[in-house]
Amino acid sequence: EDQVTQSPEALRLQEGESSSLNCSYTVSGLRGLFWYRQDPGKGPEFLFTLYSAGEEKEKERLKATLTKKESFLHITAPKPEDSATYLCAARHRGGSNYKLTFGKGTLLTVNP
Amino acid sequence: GAVVSQHPSRVICKSGTSVKIECRSLDFQATTMFWYRQFPKKSLMLMATSNEGSKATYEQGVEKDKFLINHASLTLSTLTVTSAHPEDSSFYICSAGDTYNEQFFGPGTRLTVL
Numbered sequence: 001e002d003q004v005t006q007s008p009e010a011l012r013l014q015e016g017e018s019s020s021l022n023c024s025y026t027v028s029g030l031r032g033l034f035w036y037r038q039d040p041g042k043g044p045e046f047l048f049t050l051y052s053a054g055e056e057k058e059k060e061r062l063k064a065t066l067t068k069k070e071s072f073l074h075i076t077a078p079k080p081e082d083s084a085t086y087l088c089a090a091r092h093r094g095g096s097n098y099k100l101t102f103g104k105g106t107l108l109t110v111n112p
Numbered sequence: 113g114a115v116v117s118q119h120p121s122r123v124i125c126k127s128g129t130s131v132k133i134e135c136r137s138l139d140f141q142a143t144t145m146f147w148y149r150q151f152p153k154k155s156l157m158l159m160a161t162s163n164e165g166s167k168a169t170y171e172q173g174v175e176k177d178k179f180l181i182n183h184a185s186l187t188l189s190t191l192t193v194t195s196a197h198p199e200d201s202s203f204y205i206c207s208a209g210d211t212y213n214e215q216f217f218g219p220g221t222r223l224t225v226l
Contacts, residue, residue, distance in 0.1 A: 034215070043118075043205050043217035044156070087155070091215075094158075097144070097169060100207075100215065102155040 002027040004090050006103035013110050016077045021106045023088035024070040031098055032091040033071045035064050037084045038105065044087055047073075078110045114140045116208050118218035125196055126226055132192045133221045135206030141186035142208035146215070147179075150203040162189045196225040 003026045013019055025033065032051055036044035048057045050066035057064050061082065063074040073086055085107050089100040115138040125131050135145055143164050148156040160181050161169045168181035178200075180192040189208075193200055205220040 036217070041203075041220070041222070043116075043207075043220045046214060046216055049214060089156075094171075097161045097163075099146070099158055099161060100156075101158075104155040 002090070002092060002094075002101050004088060004101050004103040006086075006088055006106050008106060009104065010107040011109070013075075013078055013108070015079055015110055015112050018074070018076045018078070020075070021073040021086055021108070022070060023073070023103055025088075025090040025101075026069075027090045027092040027101060029093045030090055031093070033066055034089040034091065034100065035062075035071070035073055036087040036089065038087055039084050047086075075108070078108075080110045080112050083108055083110045114138075114208070114214070114216045116206065116216050116218040118204075118206060118221050120221060121219060122222045122224075124224045124226065127197050128195055130192055130194045131196055131223060132190055133204055133206075133223075135189045135191070135208070135218055137187045137208045137216075140208075142189075143186060145183060145189040145206055145208045147181060147189075147191050148205045148207065150205060150220075156205060159191075193223065196223070198225045201225045 005024050007022045035047040038044045048064040053068045065072045085105040087105045089102040117136045119134045145162040147159045150156045159174045162181045162183040164183045170176045183189040207215050207217040209215045
């Protein structure tokens with residue numbers, strides 16, 4: 001069964017305290033690992049797509065990495081405005097289409 | 113990034129009525145759009161894949177007669193929740209891809225069925 005698991009479910013950090021979020025996946029025929037940020041009552045906002053093991057992408061304080069079994073979202077010196085739910089999703093074959101299977105997300109709270 | 117809009121953002125309806133939600137890609141053409149449902153503190157669950165000019169592909173357990181999807185053009189897909197009941201109350205989100213590599217989401221529609 002195609003599965004995406006994120007940990008931890010919730011994470012509280014002090015401003016400036018770096019950490020990492022984990023996303024492990026078990027899907028057949030991965031065609032991209034996606035990271036999104038979701039604020040309450042809003043749709044997910046695209047952050048990164050990774051395609052192959054060893055690939056890394058950065059955007060401001062965020063860096064995403066990918067291995068054959070998992071992906072990490074590293075947050076360096078976070079600020080309160082980084083507080084949100086971070087979702088990862090694996091794109092894979094589902095019938096005749098490619099589709100995204102999402103993890104449950106990590107709720108990140110950054111305290112000033 | 114590409115912009116996807118949804119309308120309405122919130123809707124409250126009585127049990128037994130039907131509700132239509134629109135999803136538009138504003139600055140690109142999308143041959144494929146996706147409809148998701150998200151319950152509180154839960155992940156996004158794919159409901160169906162909408163292909164322009166053809167029938168939607170529904171995920172297992174999603175009733176196609178209850179959740180009607182129409183993808184009439186390359187910029188518009190609609191989801192109609194027919195004979196809505198309180199258990200259909202949820203956050204409905206659509207997405208569209210402008211290339212094979214990215215998928216952009218709308219802001220979501222909060223449906224409350226009384």
